[in-house]
Amino acid sequence: MDTTTDCTPEVLRTRMVDQIVGARATSAPVEAALRAVPRHAFVPEATLDQAYDVDLAVITKRSSDGTPLSCASVPSLVATMLDQLQVASGDRILEIGAGTGYNAALLAHLTGPTGQVTTVDIDPDVTAGARRTLDATGHRDVHVITRDGALGDPERAPYDRIIVTVGAWDIPTAWTDQLAPGGRLVVPLRWRGQTRSVAFTHDDGRLVSDSVELCGFVPMIGQDGERSGPIDADGQVMLYWDADQPIDPAVLQGVLDQPQHSVWSGVTVVANEPFDGIWLRLTSVEPGTCRITATPAAIESGRCDPAIPSRSPALVEDASLAYLTLRRHTDDGDERRWELGAAGHGPTGPELADRLCDQIRAWAHDRTAQPLITAYSAGDSDDQLPSTNTITKPCVRLTVVY
Structure with a gap:
């Protein structure tokens, strides 16, 4: 790792979190997690300045043509999505998209010793790297699994919280099935050419939003919609x-x-x-x-x-x-x-x-108005949906209502 900088990791991390907190409202638990977990340990290819740049995503794997396949997301977006997730101590959490393991480490800090964190990724190189860094940073209790993220992890379900850290074009049925009633799903969902981090609550078999934020992510493998x-x-x-x-x-x-x-x-x-x-x-x-x-x-x-x-x-x-x-x-x-x-x-x-x-x-x-987004099962009949524009995907049907 190139450590060319005039500041220590601790100083740079403090500066990064101060910038995030100064620019947006961040919950106290999320702020504490960001201050506690050393991001530079999860992105050894980056300089310290890059590791703690508040608006920089660090690409960790590319395809042969240079297309990004995996990355450490922009820290400010990481904070936004963790705020949307509303983790409580002791929660059971499933993460789709292991990345570098940094987000899983933050989740482990938020859930505390009584919680459970599982992170899933389809790429064995990604999961192997996440496992090594999680172990090296003292997060051995995080479960790291190599499998298609669309399948989730039924062995440890149900989950109080599911967070997706890859761009999803659809919401696989397994995610809804493995989410506890009243649980929260935060997913970078793509429709009509744009991507939003949507925070859903599981309500009687449907997913109902209460927070929608602009974002961008490496797309999930296998969703070609x-x-x-x-x-x-x-x-x-x-x-x-x-x-x-x-x-x-x-x-x-x-x-x-x-x-x-x-x-x-x-x-x-x-x-x-x-x-x-x-x-x-x-x-x-x-x-x-x-x-x-x-x-x-x-x-x-x-x-x-x-x-x-x-x-x-x-x-x-x-x-x-x-x-x-x-x-x-x-x-x-x-x-x-x-x-x-x-x-x-x-x-x-x-x-x-x-x-x-x-x-x-x-x-x-009203430039700050947020819509109500509801994800219905694709099997729901038309009379179960409101009479509004419907966005149809293989697993869910979305309505966006202001």
Whole structure:
């Protein structure tokens, strides 16, 4: 390990936790765990400064093409998800995704000597590394198991808490079955091209949310529910959508060459102000919500100009498309402002742009509002679900309601 730094691990760890606590509300038990567990011991490939960088994920394994396969998550996100989990002393906990073992060590600190922590990962290299580091740091009581995380660990079920530290596109039935009534599941769940850390409570066979936070994670192996394809001849503009959506990129070929209809919402944001809540709102009412990306060449040519080129929400309906965009507005004193709007293409592009702007305005009315997300079993009949937009996955059906 490169230890090039002017500070000791203890000083750097204190600084990291102080930054996390200063930026967001963190529970006292989670703060104590972050101060107690030496993160640098779990990421020996990183420098001390990297190990205690509050906003740095440390990649610990890559595929042959460089794609990240495992990592130590950003410390600030680790704190957020542990707060969502609401661990109590003595809890039985299942973690899906062993990573470096750092999160399991934090969980062991939170549960105390009367608790039980099990961490599961499909990759034997990952579990072997986690086992070694957990042993070396005094966490020998943590159970480390190599198996498909979708299966959970029925041998030690039921669990009071389940936390998933890989990106999940679905919620396997085993997780719900192994979660005690009233227990909590925290999962980085992906739908309609965006990922949220959702804290669910197990309520009469259903999972009901009470906390939703923006996040990003290495995807879980074996859950291939997202589709993608270009909508231009050069492959410079891509769409990403879910398997349950009737989106066909072939039908959309050339849509961006059709006249653009721009609609402006009158809603403005300042630099670095998050507006991801618009995307979340769209998933609650618009079945055609998906993700659009555009290369620098596509933007420079004027073909496509999404608000965030690498990840912006879009609406698709048959051969028509609208996507979130923005334009420079005015300077408000020392603050630069941008107005949010939508660009529509195709026969119903103008209507889609209007509908997207409706959701921009709804978001602006209460920018911190969180939806109620409910995960029903895929086997539940339609009359058991509210009459709202339903997101269908193999194991669960989601509703997102504001």
